[in-house]
Amino acid sequence: MTELVFRDDAYTRSCAARVTGADERGIRLDRTVFYPTGGGQPGDTGILRLASGAAIAIVDAVKGELPDEVIHVAAPGSALPEPGTELVAELDWEGRHRLLRVHTCLHLLCAVVPGAVTGGQVSDGRGRLDFDVPGSSLDKEAIAARLNALIAAGHPVAPRWITDEELSSRPELVRTMSVKPPSGAGRVRVMEIPGVDLQPCGGTHIRNTAEIGPVTIAKIENKGRQNRRINVVFL
Ligand SMILES: [Zn+2]
Numbered sequence: 001m002t003e004l005v006f007r008d009d010a011y012t013r014s015c016a017a018r019v020t021g022a023d024e025r026g027i028r029l030d031r032t033v034f035y036p037t038g039g040g041q042p043g044d045t046g047i048l049r050l051a052s053g054a055a056i057a058i059v060d061a062v063k064g065e066l067p068d069e070v071i072h073v074a075a076p077g078s079a080l081p082e083p084g085t086e087l088v089a090e091l092d093w094e095g096r097h098r099l100l101r102v103h104t105c106l107h108l109l110c111a112v113v114p115g116a117v118t119g120g121q122v123s124d125g126r127g128r129l130d131f132d133v134p135g136s137s138l139d140k141e142a143i144a145a146r147l148n149a150l151i152a153a154g155h156p157v158a159p160r161w162i163t164d165e166e167l168s169s170r171p172e173l174v175r176t177m178s179v180k181p182p183s184g185a186g187r188v189r190v191m192e193i194p195g196v197d198l199q200p201c202g203g204t205h206i207r208n209t210a211e212i213g214p215v216t217i218a219k220i221e222n223k224g225r226q227n228r229r230i231n232v233v234f235l
Pocket of ligand 1: 103104107191201202203204205
């Protein structure tokens with residue numbers, strides 16, 4: 001198990017950690033600020049800084065076999081640290097911050113567009129969600145205007161935990177058909193923008209919607225009979 005520092009605070013840029021394992025897949029730590037690829041959000045990049053001053057470039061982070069296990073993928077040719085090595089895990093903060101903004105913006109898009117979400121992807125400076133809705137119902141300019149109004153309103157964004165029972169009694173909280181929230185652990189992490197959006201999400205978010213900044217809808221694509229892909233980009 002890895003202590004997931006980003007889960008409680010997505011703004012922590014670095015943390016002290018100890019190597020628990022290293023192999024051809026990557027490096028495991030006892031705690032980390034690196035978000036592993038999942039839920040349509042790419043894994044973080046950054047460096048692992050050793051006491052000697054040497055740094056190992058991390059080019060990706062992915063989930064391991066165990067729950068909450070993060071594998072830090074080192075740049076090809078990197079010398080792997082021995083288990084027990086103390087180091088500091090440091091994010092590429094600029095890149096992470098852009099992902100926080102895009103990811104949180106997609107929650108707002110969920111609030112603007114009714115209909116089930118069938119897929120999505122967070123990328124650097126852009127993101128998209130697929131909605132199961134008839135195509136003619138979507139107006140690009142109207143969606144952009146409502147999205148920018150929610151952003152500018154400066155709504156607070158915060159994670160909290162709810163019980164499995166509360167989640168199963170409120171199926172409307174689950175907007176994404178393709179990703180089932182993890183249950184069975186007794187509690188599920190939800191992301192709340194009070195009065196705007198509330199849904200299970202294990203990703204990373206900004207603290208206030210105003211931090212997203214202005215966006216535009218690049219295009220709305222037809223991806224199947226009732227599937228519409230809405231592409232959001234930063235201005
Ligand atoms: Zn989220």
